[in-house]
Amino acid sequence: MAGIYIHVPFCVSKCHYCDFFKTTNTEMLNGYLDALMEEFLHRKNSFDEKISTLYFGGGTPSLIPLPNYDAIFSRLKKLYQFIPDAEITIEANPDDLSSDYLMGLREIGFNRISIGIQSFHDDDLKRMGRRHTGQQAMQSVMAASDAGFNNISLDLIYGLSWSGTDKFVENLKMLKDLPFQHLSAYHLTIEQGTNFYKQQRKGKLREMDEDESLKQYLLLCEFAQNLGMEHYEVSNFCLPGYISRHNSSYWDGTPYIGFGPGSHSFYGSSRYWNQSDLLSYIGKKFDLVREQELLTSVNKFNELIMLGLRTKRGIDMSLVTTYFQNHFNAIMQKWVDNKFLYQEGSFLKCSEKGWFIVDAIIEDFFVDADL
Amino acid sequence: MKNIRNFCIIAHIDHGKSTLADRLLEYTNTVSGKDLQAQTLDSMDLERERGITIKSKAIQMQYEYQSEKYTLNLIDTPGHVDFAYEVSRSIAACEGALLIVDATQGIQAQTISNLYQAVDHDLTIIPILNKMDMPNAMPEEVEDQIIDLIGCDRSEIIHASGKTGMGIDKILETIVEIVPAPKGDPEAPLQGLIFDSVFNSFRGIIAYFKVVNGSIKKGDLVKFVNTGKEYYADEVGILGLDLVPRGELKTGDVGYIISGIKTSKEVKVGDTITHVKRPCAKAIAGFEEVKPMVFAGVYPIDTEDYEDLRASIEKLQLNDASLTFQPESSAALGFGFRCGFLGLLHMEIVQERLDREFDMDVITTVPNVPYIAYTKKGEKIEVHNPSGLPDPGLIDYVEEPYISAQIISHSDYIGNLMSLCLGKRGELVKQHYLTTDRVELVFDMPLAEIVFDFYDKLKSISKGYASFDYHTTGFRLSKLVKLDILLNGENVDALSALTHFDNAYGMGKRMCEKLKELIPRQQFDVAIQAAIGSKIISRETVKALRKDVTAKCYGGDISRKRKLLEKQKKGKKRMKQVGNVEVPQKAFLAVLKLD
Numbered sequence: 005m006a007g008i009y010i011h012v013p014f015c016v017s018k019c020h021y022c023d024f025f026k027t028t029n030t031e032m033l034n035g036y037l038d039a040l041m042e043e044f045l046h047r048k049n050s051f052d053e054k055i056s057t058l059y060f061g062g063g064t065p066s067l068i069p070l071p072n073y074d075a076i077f078s079r080l081k082k083l084y085q086f087i088p089d090a091e092i093t094i095e096a097n098p099d100d101l102s103s104d105y106l107m108g109l110r111e112i113g114f115n116r117i118s119i120g121i122q123s124f125h126d127d128d129l130k131r132m133g134r135r136h137t138g139q140q141a142m143q144s145v146m147a148a149s150d151a152g153f154n155n156i157s158l159d160l161i162y163g164l165s166w167s168g169t170d171k172f173v174e175n176l177k178m179l180k181d182l183p184f185q186h187l188s189a190y191h192l193t194i195e196q197g198t199n200f201y202k203q204q205r206k207g208k209l210r211e212m213d214e215d216e217s218l219k220q221y222l223l224l225c226e227f228a229q230n231l232g233m234e235h236y237e238v239s240n241f242c243l244p245g246y247i248s249r250h251n252s253s254y255w256d257g258t259p260y261i262g263f264g265p266g267s268h269s270f271y272g273s274s275r276y277w278n279q280s281d282l283l284s285y286i287g288k289k290f291d292l293v294r295e296q297e298l299l300t301s302v303n304k305f306n307e308l309i310m311l312g313l314r315t316k317r318g319i320d321m322s323l324v325t326t327y328f329q330n331h332f333n334a335i336m337q338k339w340v341d342n343k344f345l346y347q348e349g350s351f352l353k354c355s356e357k358g359w360f361i362v363d364a365i366i367e368d369f370f371v372d373a374d375l
Numbered sequence: 376m377k378n379i380r381n382f383c384i385i386a387h388i389d390h391g392k393s394t395l396a397d398r399l400l401e402y403t404n405t406v407s408g409k410d411l412q413a414q415t416l417d418s419m420d421l422e423r424e425r426g427i428t429i430k431s432k433a434i435q436m437q438y439e440y441q442s443e444k445y446t447l448n449l450i451d452t453p454g455h456v457d458f459a460y461e462v463s464r465s466i467a468a469c470e471g472a473l474l475i476v477d478a479t480q481g482i483q484a485q486t487i488s489n490l491y492q493a494v495d496h497d498l499t500i501i502p503i504l505n506k507m508d509m510p511n512a513m514p515e516e517v518e519d520q521i522i523d524l525i526g527c528d529r530s531e532i533i534h535a536s537g538k539t540g541m542g543i544d545k546i547l548e549t550i551v552e553i554v555p556a557p558k559g560d561p562e563a564p565l566q567g568l569i570f571d572s573v574f575n576s577f578r579g580i581i582a583y584f585k586v587v588n589g590s591i592k593k594g595d596l597v598k599f600v601n602t603g604k605e606y607y608a609d610e611v612g613i614l615g616l617d618l619v620p621r622g623e624l625k626t627g628d629v630g631y632i633i634s635g636i637k638t639s640k641e642v643k644v645g646d647t648i649t650h651v652k653r654p655c656a657k658a659i660a661g662f663e664e665v666k667p668m669v670f671a672g673v674y675p676i677d678t679e680d681y682e683d684l685r686a687s688i689e690k691l692q693l694n695d696a697s698l699t700f701q702p703e704s705s706a707a708l709g710f711g712f713r714c715g716f717l718g719l720l721h722m723e724i725v726q727e728r729l730d731r732e733f734d735m736d737v738i739t740t741v742p743n744v745p746y747i748a749y750t751k752k753g754e755k756i757e758v759h760n761p762s763g764l765p766d767p768g769l770i771d772y773v774e775e776p777y778i779s780a781q782i783i784s785h786s787d788y789i790g791n792l793m794s795l796c797l798g799k800r801g802e803l804v805k806q807h808y809l810t811t812d813r814v815e816l817v818f819d820m821p822l823a824e825i826v827f828d829f830y831d832k833l834k835s836i837s838k839g840y841a842s843f844d845y846h847t848t849g850f851r852l853s854k855l856v857k858l859d860i861l862l863n864g865e866n867v868d869a870l871s872a873l874t875h876f877d878n879a880y881g882m883g884k885r886m887c888e889k890l891k892e893l894i895p896r897q898q899f900d901v902a903i904q905a906a907i908g909s910k911i912i913s914r915e916t917v918k919a920l921r922k923d924v925t926a927k928c929y930g931g932d933i934s935r936k937r938k939l940l941e942k943q944k945k946g947k948k949r950m951k952q953v954g955n956v957e958v959p960q961k962a963f964l965a966v967l968k969l970d
Contacts, residue, residue, distance in 0.1 A: 009930055024931075061929075190926035214921035221922075239926050254930045268930045275934050297934055306937055314928055342898055361898070363940065364923040370944040 005087070006053035006271070007253045008080070010040070011264035012065040013282060016097075020133035020203070021161070023195035025266035025280035026063040035286040036264075037072050041079055043263050046290050048083045050261055051271050055084045057091045057250035057260075066100035070108040077112055091116055091249045093157075098144035099136040106151035116248075117148050118157040118188070124178045128167050133199065142182065149183040155246055157186035162220045164192055165212040172220050176227045185246035189224050190239050191217060218360060225356050236316040238359050255311040265293065274298050301325070302371050309369040313345075313362055318353035328371060335369050376627040377556045381448045381585065383465050383498075385490055386475035387483035387842060391505045394537035395475060396449060402543045403436040403447070406616055432571070433583055433614045433629055440551045447550060448585075448614075448629035450570065452489070457718030459488070459846055460665055464570040464645045466492050467661055468585035468629065471499040471554030473546065474525070478504045478512035478534075481813060482520045483842035484783040490524065499554045500525055501533065503546060508536040520809055557587075557627030564655040565589035565597070567632075567648035572639060574694030580636040583614065583629070584648055587659060590625040591648070597634070600647040600658040606634035639696040665697045667715025668776065668847065669722055669826055670759040672703055672740035672869065673729075674711030676960055680735065681710045687733035688712060691725060698725055703760065707869040707953045708738060708963070713760050716742075719826060738963045741872040744823045746855055747774045761857050761871035767908065775853035775875075776822040779804070782833070784841035786814045791836040799824035800875065822847060823875065858883055860890070861904040861911075865954035869963055880912055887915040893962040895947075896920040901956050 014033055015026045058080070060068075080086075093116040094109060101119070109117070123129055124138035136144075148156050158179065162172050179187070194200045194211065203209035212220075228234075228241040235241050237255065240248065253260055259271035266280040278285065279293040299307070305328050312319030324332050336352060339345040344358035344365060354362055386392035400406045436447040452465040466472070472493040476482055493500060502521050504514055518532055533549065535542030559566075567584040575581055591597065595608045610633040612620040624630045636642055645662035649655045675684045685702075692698050699715035716722040722742060729735040746758040749771045758764050758773075780801065782792055786808070793803070793816075801818035808814050825845065833841050856879050860870035870890075874882055883905025890903045894917050901917040928936055950957040 011931075191922075191924070193926050217922045238924060238928070251929060254928070254933065260930060262930065266931065268933070270930070270933075277931070277934070303937065306941060307933065310937055310940065311928070311933070339898075344898065359924065361920050361923040363925055364898070364920055367940045367944050367947070370940055372945060373938075373941040374945075 005056040005258060006051060007057040007059065007250050007258060007260035008055055008084070009250070009260055009262040009267055009269075010058075010060045010065075010076075011262060011267035011278075012036075012060055012062040012068060013265055013280075014067050015062065015064045016067070017135050018133060018199070020131075020199035021192060021195070023198050024063065027282060030067065032282060032286060033067070036282065037068070037076075039286050039288050040264055041075065042288050043285075043290055044076075044079050044083055046288075047261065047263070050269075051259065053259060055080075055086045055090060056258075057093070057253060058086070059093045059250040061095050064097050064100070065094050066096035066105070070105065070112065073109070073112050091155075093118055093248070093250055095120065096144075096148075097136065098141045101144040101147055103147055103151060106148055106153070110152050115153075116155040116157065117153050118159065118186075119144055119148065120159045121145070122159060122161045123164075123167075123171075124175050125167065125171055128164060128171065131164075131166065132161065138178075142178070145182045145184060155186070156184040157188060157248065158182070158184045160187065160189040161192055162189060162224060163212045163217050165210050169216060169220055169223070173223060176223070179227075180231070185243045186248060187228065187233065187241040188239055189241070191221065221360055222356070234316065235356070238314045238362060252315075255315045256317070257311075273304075300373075301327070302373050306370050306373070310366045312352070313354050313366055313369075314359075316353065318348065318351035321350050321352055331371065332369065339365055339368070376559070376561065376625065378443060378445045379448070379557055379627040380445060380471065380550050380554045381450065381469045381557060381627070381629055382471035382473060382501075382550055382554055383450045383452050383469045383493075384473045384475055385452070385486060385493055386473075386505075387477070387480075387486045390475050390477040390480065390483075390486075391537045392451075392475055395473075395503075395505055395535065395543075396451065398537050398540055398543045399447075399449065399547065400434065400436060402540070402547065403438045405434065405436045435613050435615055435619075435629065438547055438551065440548060445551050447547070450629065457716075457721040460663060461571065461644055462489055463492050463661065464568070466496050466498065467659075468568050468570045469493075469496075469498055470557055471501065471550060473550075474500050474502045474521070475505050476503070476517055476521060478506050478514055478517050479509050481513075481517045482524060482783065482809065484781045484815070484844040485842060487524070487783065487815070488781060488844045488846070494525075500527070501546065501549050501553065502527055502531060503533045503535050503542070505535050505537060507534045507541060508539045516810065520813065523809060557585075559586065559588040559626035561588075561590060561626040563588040564653045565591055565595075565648065565650045566655045566659055567591060568659050569599075569642060569644055569646045569648065571644060572642040572694070572696070574639060578633050580639055580642050580693075581618070581631050581633050582636075582642045582648075583631050586624050586626050586628045586630070588626060588655070589650075590623055591632070591650075592623045593620075596651045597632075597648050598651050598654065599641070599643075600649055600655075601643055601662055602641055602646060604641055605651055606636065609633050609635055637693075639693050643696065665717065666745075667697065667699050667717060668744055668822060669716045669718055669742050670713055670745060671716070671722060671742035672705065672708070672711050672738075672760065673700075673714045673726075674705065674708040674738045674740070674869070676736040676738055678709040683733075684712070684729075684735055684737065687729055687735050688714070690733070691728060695725070697721065701759075705740075705869045707867050707951055707958070708740075711738075715745075715759070719830070738869075738960055740869050740963060742826050743873045744776050744821075744826055746776075746853065746873065747850055748855075749773070758873070761873050762868065764855070764857050764873060767856075773853050773855040774850035775855065777848050777851050778820055778822045778825070778845040779848050780818045780820045780825065780843065780845040782816045782818070782841050782843050783809065784814060784816070784837050786812045788837040788841060789814055789816070792816060792833070792841060795829075795832055795836055796820060799829065800877070819848070820845075821851075821853070821875070823873075856907050858886075859906045860886060861902075861906055862890075862894075862953050862956040862958065863899075863902050864904075865956075867953050867958070879907055883907075883913040887913045890962055891915040891917055894956070894958055897957060899955075 013026045014030050092114050094114050095118045121141045126137050194204050233241040262269045265278050265282050265285040267278050269276040275297045284293050384392050432451045434449050438445045450465045452462045533542050533545050566588040567586050569582050569584045571583040573581050598605045611624050613630045647658040688700050697717050700712040703713040704710050748756045748758050750769050751771045796818045801820040805817035854876040856876050858872045858874050858879050860867050887903045887905050900919050903915045904911050905913040
């Protein structure tokens with residue numbers, strides 16, 4: 005089993021927090037689509053596993069017209085063997101989701117949609133550079149449901165320093181009445197290269213106070229629990245049976261292949277990625293833009309820790325090789341004693357408070373990559 | 376002998392001593408222009424970078440004047456207070472001194488103290504105004520200072536420039552004319568004054584000395600009077616650009632001796648060389664055992680490097696006899712050494728040489744001066760580190776070393792300098808105007824006060840202009856306490872310090888504040904406390920880590936995130952575990968600079 009990820013690097017406007025590879029130059033969309041169709045052929049021999057998930061991420065995949073999706077699907081189905089109940093996801097912006105477009109997506113074969121709500125407060129949306137309103141966000145979710153999507157994921161951002169916890173609680177209340185099965189709630193991170201980063205450097209934006217961050221996080225966890233949702237990854241919650249299978253493949257070692265500029269792949273013992281270079285991509289210089297990282301046993305151990313601890317499933321300790329066993333046990337003991345980690349069967353897991361400092365825990369487990 | 380001139384140079388750092396010396400060597404064809412590495416005498420990289428001379432050196436020049444051939448021996452002296460004793464021995468080997476003063480800056484503190492030494496040894500002083508090519512030279516004003524200081528005639532002051540070569544011929548002529556030839560007795564028993572030594576990995580220790588009386592031949596059996604050790608003079612010679620072997624050195628000559636000595640400890644600056652068969656009646660006066668005045672723990676950052684560190688320090692000691700060391704251990708830092716240094720600069724130099732020449736990463740702990748503790752039982756105990764201080768209940772009293780500190784500055788800064796020195800327990804002894812706007816201040820001060828963040832403050836409050844010099848004057852009663860730092864209740868021995876009671880509160884508070892900045896947040900609150908005995912005098916808390924999480928970690932984030940955490944992990948490799956608290960290496964260093 006394997007996944008396919010397709011990166012759509014186009015946006016109508018840039019959100020202030022976003023550091024994904026994207027451009028607002030939508031004139032290049034046709035050239036990109038042409039190259040994408042070509043890249044499918046170019047990499048068809050990369051691997052021959054059955055495809056269980058297909059994911060269009062961005063950027064804004066909802067900018068691609070339906071006929072192009074038709075063409076992409078027919079080519080992919082010719083080249084790869086999809087399992088019957090493959091999960092097929094599109095990331096979408098609320099203001100792109102007309103009923104017709106949504107119906108079209110369903111007809112083509114999309115069975116999961118991830119909608120970038122972020123907030124229902126218009127002032128917060130504006131502050132983040134989103135181009136939709138809270139009203140549009142609500143309507144888009146209803147419309148997706150009406151179009152027959154019964155696996156709807158919503159994105160929410162919290163930890164907005166300028167916006168109080170009260171407003172965050174209101175967002176959660178608004179969510180409660182909407183038809184959705186999956187929630188990705190991200191604490192705002194001010195990433196280098198973003199508009200927010202510039203604002204922060206000019207002193208116009210600050211990080212939220214940690215105690216308030218933690219408070220919001222715990223409110224979020226409680227909210228999801230009350231809805232019967234499972235907290236299955238640091239930032240992800242779902243109703244039983246609605247885990248994101250595609251995203252889970254990133255964390256459990258399932259191979260995946262990425263298409264499009266800036267997309268990543270993982271198979272064999274390597275990670276590969278296409279450079280974030282749209283012009284070369286459109287010029288179809290696929291091998292030129294491809295980079296590879298062969299994972300050493302230390303890298304693999306570190307990834308096992310990093311990805312394992314982020315998920316509810318935890319670290320499969322049977323995969324810790326003898327060589328790292330002593331180191332692993334020593335570090336584990338320390339964090340278990342402090343109740344940031346706990347053991348269940350042969351898995352080592354983060355507690356909810358552990359998740360909120362998981363980077364520090366991961367780092368503690370890490371082995372020097374030069375060894 | 377009548378055609379020998381032995382002279383040294385007295386100058387402040389940056390006043391152009393080394394450049395001027397280079398010109399003398401060029402002019403006398405001792406070195407040709409193309410061989411002249413900038414500042415030939417400063418051969419250590421460190422010396423060139425810092426523009427200071429650390430080791431004394433000597434070089435011989437041949438000079439013809441009025442159809443007579445003269446031998447000029449230039450004995451270069453170190454230019455820093457830490458090396459005052461070495462300076463005094465170099466001066467003792469000379470009959471004349473060039474007093475070089477920067478025409479743009481005027482006389483500085485160190486110039487004066489070295490000048491006094493030269494005058495004490497009856498050296499003939501040749502005053503020189505250097506950097507006369509500079510547009511901001513102020514010859515009249517600086518001449519006034521010189522005249523005031525040595526009482527010479529204005530016409531005796533030579534105007535020179537090491538950069539352009541101006542005045543070089545005049546300097547050489549004056550040396551020949553007014554510096555007296557050495558006065559020794561060629562027939563008397565041998566007396567050679569050792570003024571420096573260097574280590575050569577093939578030949579062992581090479582001692583530099585001046586033949587004060589008598590003569591020495593290759594192969595002679597000689598004795599070093601103060602150490603009592605005997606050697607054969609395997610080789611003697613003079614100091615050109617390289618060593619030049621000679622069959623014999625006569626009275627007045629400056630040269631070297633190689634006698635198979637392996638460690639620098641056997642060659643003490645100031646010692647007297649004499650013949651075993653016909654020894655001199657007594658040693659040359661002025662010999663002192665050099666005593667370290669600053670002690671600090673030196674620990675390898677990686678505990679496995681302990682043996683390498685020992686080997687490195689031993690090698691350093693081969694050509695730096697003033698460095699002392701003793702094994703020491705710390706609960707926080709593992710095994711290391713208690714090293715003794717002449718002063719702070721010496722300490723810095725040793726640290727840098729360990730890093731550059733031996734590639735050793737070390738942590739140096741808070742330095743302290745030597746104290747003498749007298750117990751109620753009447754014992755006298757020298758205390759070199761905080762753990763060496765006896766239990767307060769057993770102590771009768773403690774003494775600490777005092778210095779006479781001399782500061783020369785523009786008079787604008789008097790107020791600042793006064794409050795700095797008085798705040799450092801100084802007592803004003805003398806205030807003297809050198810000119811209308813240059814003032815000399817002399818304080819009696821505890822040495823401990825300048826060991827800990829004094830230089831930096833002095834420089835900053837005087838905008839870099841104040842110059843400073845000191846010499847130790849003896850021990851005085853002190854109210855000494857041991858200040859401890861506790862992390863979550865656990866004493867961190869490597870952060871303990873000996874300090875005067877009056878400073879303990881301020882220092883404890885600042886150390887806690889500094890550590891709060893440097894200790895990263897951990898999974899629990901970290902209490903940082905300063906304590907005297909069981910009494911807590913200051914406290915800070917590093918709050919527990921509440922949030923450290925990356926929101927997204929999908930396919931495209933994994934490599935980048937892993938590399939970022941791997942890099943951070945590497946950065947934290949240099950953490951020391953103290954109890955359950957992780958302390959970065961830099962915390963141990965940063966407490967040395969508290970402001």
